[in-house]
Amino acid sequence: MRQLLTIISKTLGRSSSGGSANSCSNTHIGGSRIWWWAQRGWQILDLTIKTYRRGLSTSRSRHLIHPKQQLLQEQVKGEDTRGIHTHGFEKGEIGNTIYALATASGRAAIAVVRVSGPACLNVYSSLCPSHQLPAPRKASLRTLYHPNSLKEEVLDPGALVLFFPAPNSHTGEDVLELHLHGGRAIICAVLSSISTLSTPRLPIRPAGPGEFTRRAFANNRLSLPQIEALGDILSAETEQQRKLSVQATTSGLSRKYEQWRQMLLSARGELEAIIDFSEDQQFDTAPAEMCSNVVSLVQELKPMLQLHVGDAVRGELLRSGISLAIVGAPNAGKSSLLNRVVGREAAIVSKEAGTTRDVVDLSVDIGGYMVLLADTAGLRKAKLAGGIEKEGMRRAKKRVQDSHVVIVVLSIETKNGSNGSSTPYLSMPSEVLEVLREAQGQHKQVLIAINKTDLLRLPPSQTLPECFLNQIALHAPTFPRTYIHGITCTHPSPSDGIRPLLTTLTQVFAQMTATAAGSDASPLGDAIGATDRQRRLLEECISYLDAFLDRIAGEKGEADVVIAAEELRFAAGCLAQITGKGEGSGDVEEVLGVIFERFCVGK
Numbered sequence: 001m002r003q004l005l006t007i008i009s010k011t012l013g014r015s016s017s018g019g020s021a022n023s024c025s026n027t028h029i030g031g032s033r034i035w036w037w038a039q040r041g042w043q044i045l046d047l048t049i050k051t052y053r054r055g056l057s058t059s060r061s062r063h064l065i066h067p068k069q070q071l072l073q074e075q076v077k078g079e080d081t082r083g084i085h086t087h088g089f090e091k092g093e094i095g096n097t098i099y100a101l102a103t104a105s106g107r108a109a110i111a112v113v114r115v116s117g118p119a120c121l122n123v124y125s126s127l128c129p130s131h132q133l134p135a136p137r138k139a140s141l142r143t144l145y146h147p148n149s150l151k152e153e154v155l156d157p158g159a160l161v162l163f164f165p166a167p168n169s170h171t172g173e174d175v176l177e178l179h180l181h182g183g184r185a186i187i188c189a190v191l192s193s194i195s196t197l198s199t200p201r202l203p204i205r206p207a208g209p210g211e212f213t214r215r216a217f218a219n220n221r222l223s224l225p226q227i228e229a230l231g232d233i234l235s236a237e238t239e240q241q242r243k244l245s246v247q248a249t250t251s252g253l254s255r256k257y258e259q260w261r262q263m264l265l266s267a268r269g270e271l272e273a274i275i276d277f278s279e280d281q282q283f284d285t286a287p288a289e290m291c292s293n294v295v296s297l298v299q300e301l302k303p304m305l306q307l308h309v310g311d312a313v314r315g316e317l318l319r320s321g322i323s324l325a326i327v328g329a330p331n332a333g334k335s336s337l338l339n340r341v342v343g344r345e346a347a348i349v350s351k352e353a354g355t356t357r358d359v360v361d362l363s364v365d366i367g368g369y370m371v372l373l374a375d376t377a378g379l380r381k382a383k384l385a386g387g388i389e390k391e392g393m394r395r396a397k398k399r400v401q402d403s404h405v406v407i408v409v410l411s412i413e414t415k416n417g418s419n420g421s422s423t424p425y426l427s428m429p430s431e432v433l434e435v436l437r438e439a440q441g442q443h444k445q446v447l448i449a450i451n452k453t454d455l456l457r458l459p460p461s462q463t464l465p466e467c468f469l470n471q472i473a474l475h476a477p478t479f480p481r482t483y484i485h486g487i488t489c490t491h492p493s494p495s496d497g498i499r500p501l502l503t504t505l506t507q508v509f510a511q512m513t514a515t516a517a518g519s520d521a522s523p524l525g526d527a528i529g530a531t532d533r534q535r536r537l538l539e540e541c542i543s544y545l546d547a548f549l550d551r552i553a554g555e556k557g558e559a560d561v562v563i564a565a566e567e568l569r570f571a572a573g574c575l576a577q578i579t580g581k582g583e584g585s586g587d588v589e590e591v592l593g594v595i596f597e598r599f600c601v602g603k
């Protein structure tokens with residue numbers, strides 16, 4: 001028995017230590033069945049004792065109710081349900097009507113109050129007595145009255161009222177929208193009037209953050225990926241983030257995940273049919289051969305998931321920002337460049353070398369892309385630097401390693417001749433060149449900005465002297481010339497080179513975030529909208545598919561078909577966790593909690 005529990009726990013990736021012979025911490029054997037304590041309650045394992053005794057050769061999917069789970073369900077049906085949640089609603093709460101101001105508070109032209117739930121009609125008839133309910137989804141002008149005032153006290157002389165009957169509304173329930181005049185007093189009066197309409201039979205209460213959307217999810221109006229995209233829409237700050245979130249909201253991401261999950265489920269079904277068929281006989285043909293259909297399906301699915309993950313990583317760059325480090329020698333003009341890019345004196349600029357000691361971080365919108373910009377300490381020979389400066393240089397190098405894009409600032413300096421003339425030259429300290437080569441070696445996007453071109457006293461249209469470009473080519477032969485820009489930070493003018501540098505940067509960002517499946521012909525064009533959570537689950541799903549392929553190939557050709565089928569189940573479970581629906585979807589409530597932290601009241 002203990003051996004059986006250990007195998008199960010291993011299969012499920014948990015520890016089996018502790019517990020009696022019949023149970024470990026989260027596994028229990030009762031009758032001929034094995035129960036597993038999952039996040040949401042006891043679930044029957046697909047393996048039966050018979051299965052185990054027969055060398056794990058039979059597997060069946062059964063969804064029976066464990067006595068403990070049954071108890072829980074009875075509690076849910078009963079009256080005393082405190083503490084038991086279903087998608088965030090306590091039992092008895094499903095019938096609650098919620099209301100909230102859906103627009104930002106404060107003085108505005110219009111304020112929208114949203115009401116959702118069975119008491120919508122009561123709210124309407126109390127605020128607009130003797131006025132017909134507007135036709136569904138049609139805006140109608142109404143005077144709103146105080147519900148309990150004997151003197152027909154007007155709350156708002158002209159509100160637009162919309163009624164969305166269930167189930168064709170945002171939440172799937174009856175929804176009432178009151179578009180009020182946006183004064184604070186009117187908003188307060190209407191909200192407090194609605195609160196007075198609560199009765200024990202039709203309770204009404206203020207909505208919590210994201211509660212309307214939560215109800216939309218509970219009523220199958222929105223999928224989990226769509227809700228995540230909504231969260232992104234609310235926090236989008238740049239044009240590219242806006243496009244990304246809009247794409248994810250409207251894309252068929254959920255449909256795609258569900259399609260893949262169904263593919264895996266039917267593959268598993270096929271595998272189980274093979275297992276059942278050969279239940280009482282030895283395999284005549286090699287299992288891998290018998291399962292060839294399933295194997296080729298998994299082999300077909302895996303690259304699609306991998307492509308999707310790659311695109312999701314690119315999407316994450318848009319969502320979380322592209323990190324860009326500015327590096328160079330002391331006094332090269334790094335801080336001056338940062339200030340020009342952000343358009344203000346964000347970093348200290350001084351003649352004194354070594355002014356920037358630590359990394360200065362800023363986020364900025366460059367060409368619609370969110371960029372996390374870092375000005376770093378100047379790099380020079382370590383033996384010339386003191387303790388603090390050395391630490392600053394260490395941090396600068398670390399930041400280059402952690403960045404997606406690097407701008408290496410080289411500067412033009414002048415040396416005075418004996419006759420009093422000054423000759424400009426390109427300063428290329430070896431410490432800076434070393435960082436440049438390392439960044440290139442790590443396949444980072446690297447640009448070179450040659451600063452202080454004003455010292456060359458060239459006519460504005462003149463390009464960089466060929467000798468400088470050759471000097472760079474000597475040290476970094478593969479460096480593309482188009483990524484070398486001459487700039488001047490202290491003499492702003494149309495020809496200061498800053499704009500072309502930003503244009504090249506924007507092109508680099510566009511390349512970095514272009515999807516592998518960006519063409520219309522590709523079925524994966526929307527993968528870029530996938531969130532970090534979805535990407536992690538997709539990666540987990542791929543690892544289960546790999547495990548499946550290993551199991552089916554077997555050690556020394558002996559396939560472990562039953563365990564292989566389990567790997568497929570776990571893979572399908574990862575996709576279920578993404579959509580929040582289906583077997584193995586896990587604790588959706590926890591995920592929703594994290595997502596709704598970003599939501600405001602009224603959404």
Ligand SMILES: Nc1nc2c(ncn2[C@@H]2O[C@H](COP(=O)(O)OP(=O)(O)OP(=O)(O)O)[C@@H](O)[C@H]2O)c(=O)[nH]1
Binds near residue numbers: 328337353356376452
């Ligand atoms: N002529 C000229 N001087 C510049 C230009 N850009 C910066 N400088 C000057 O160069 C000096 C150093 O500029 P910073 O921006 O502080 O250089 P830094 O690379 O951040 O310096 P550290 O913080 O020491 O690493 C200042 O005196 C700037 O005014 C430029 O385009 N032309």
